[in-house]
Amino acid sequence: MNKKLKICLIGCGRAGMIHARNYAGNVRGAELIAFCDPVAECLEAATSEIEVPYIYKDYNEALKNPEIDAVIVVTPTRFHHDVVIAAAKAGKHVFCEKPMALDEKECDEMIEACRVAGVKLQLGFMRRFDKSFRRTKELIDSGAIGDVAMIKSNTYGPSEPREWMYDVRKSYGPVGEVNSHDFDTVRWYAGSEVKLIHAIGHNFRSPEKSEEYPEYYDTCSVLLQFENGVIATITGAQYVRYGYDSRAEVLGTKGIVKVGSQETNSVELVTADQTIQRDSMDSWRTLFRDAYLAEAQAFVNCVLNDTEPEVTGYDGKMALILVNEGLRSILEKRPIEITR
Ligand SMILES: NC(=O)c1ccc[n+]([C@@H]2O[C@H](COP(=O)([O-])OP(=O)(O)OC[C@H]3O[C@@H](n4cnc5c(N)ncnc54)[C@H](O)[C@@H]3O)[C@@H](O)[C@H]2O)c1
Structure with a gap:
């Protein structure tokens, strides 16, 4: 092309x-x-910032435009399925958010819809x-730390949950809201699929919500075992306030790789009261x-060179299975075997 x-x-x-x-x-x-959004204010805000020749309220109308080669699907998650299938049927390449x-x-x-239509599908x-x-993945693949034995990955988010998020049947709570990326990361680093998942959670920061939303948890720990024996732990938290905190650690038989930092920059403020201050990472x-x-x-x-996307629909599906089973493990208070 x-x-x-x-x-x-x-x-x-x-x-x-x-x-x-x-x-x-x-x-x-x-x-x-082109921009497409059913909410007029969202379209106005988008076009006031970036001018585009086409705007649509209905994605079915947008998909009729033969000039459009590819769509970036960033609707609320519950619409991803219908939008992606319609886009594939219209012959558009698809990037879909997680x-x-x-x-x-x-x-x-x-x-399947993307495969049949012969269009690319990349996940976010x-x-x-x-x-x-x-770089961490390169080091693992180079053998620098020997065989991978154990992976730790955490994501803690600063923001107060929106009201709908307290219903974990809708939001999944932290396993979905903040940890869906960690599930993908540990699969990527382990080079294998999960066979056992055990998650526990508790609500520490919003006790006043416990009566209305007894299943709500804001902190969780997830233990995973992979088919190749690798062990992983993922920890998650929402509403931590102090900043956005995403770090990982991969322990191998010959060394360890640590990735991520809580600091936004390398600036350090040291004052006469003998304290040291640094700027905390504010957001993803x-x-x-x-x-x-x-x-x-x-x-x-990947579209222009006709190569495989680096993050596929299969990756999206496997991470989603782990989010779903992680929540089930928390709610049913038991480990869950994952069979495929
Ligand atoms: N990769 C990441 O780290 C990351 C970060 C944030 C959000 N997300 C994902 O992105 C998606 C959107 O999240 P958000 O935080 O931007 O939500 P949002 O509510 O801010 O935006 C969603 C937009 O989609 C519009 N919309 C609703 N129905 C639509 C439809 N049928 N057709 C077209 N537009 C429609 C809404 O009007 C709204 O403007 C979610 O799946 C979310 O999980 C991913």
């Missing part, structure tokens, strides 16, 4: 506009030509494009700014 890939953003909210800003001039070989969909069956249908696990997380938007851009470039490259 010798032309630029013409992109339509479907879902112009928080995460959608991160993609829009990247595709509007920063991704080689791509051109953002979590991929609501359940395994939806994921299978999305993967941007940590795979973060320089430090990627800051921490993974470059990773989102690299992720977008990889998507465009």
Whole structure:
């Protein structure tokens, strides 16, 4: 394909506009030509920031535009399945944000629709494009730490949950809200699939919500065992207030790799009261700014060069299974074997 890939953003909210800003001039070989969102204020906010020739309220209308080559699907998760299948049927390449969909069956249908249509499907696990997380994977693959034995991965988010998030049947709680990326990371580093998952959770920061939402938890620990024997722990928390905290550690038979830092920069303030202060990482938007851009470039490259996406629908499905089974383990208070 010798032309630029013409992109339509479907879902112009928080995460959608991160993609829009990247595709509007920063991704080689791509051109953002359309916005689609059913909410007029979202469309207005998007177009007041970035001008595009086409705007749509209904994604079915957008998909009729033959100029559009690819869609970036950043709607609320419950719409991913229908939008992705319609886009594939219309012959558009697809980038879909995580979590991929609501359940395994939806994921299978999305993967199949893209396969039948012969379009690419890339999932939004941007940590795979973060320089430090990627370097860690390179070190593991180079044998620098011997065989991988154990992986730790944590994500703690600062924000107060929105009301709907207290219902974990809708939000999954931290296993979905903050840890879905960790599930992908540990699969990637382990090079295997999970066979056993045991998660426990507790509500520490919002006790006043416990009566209305008895299943709500804001802190969790997830123990995983992989088919190749690797052990992993994932810890998650919401509403920690102090910042966005995402780190990982891979222990091998000959060494260890540690990735991530809680600091935004290398500035240190030391004062006469003999204290040292540093700036804490505020948000995933800051921490993974470059990773989102690299992720977008990889998507465009895989379409233009007709190569496999680095993060596939299968990766999206496997991470989603772990989120679902993790929540089930918390609610049923027992370990769960994962059979495929
Ligand atoms: N990769 C990441 O780290 C990351 C971070 C944040 C969100 N996300 C994911 O991105 C998706 C969107 O999350 P968000 O935080 O941006 O939500 P949001 O609510 O801020 O934005 C969603 C947008 O989609 C629009 N929308 C709703 N139905 C639509 C439809 N049928 N067609 C087109 N647009 C529609 C809404 O009007 C809204 O503007 C979710 O799946 C979320 O999990 C991923």
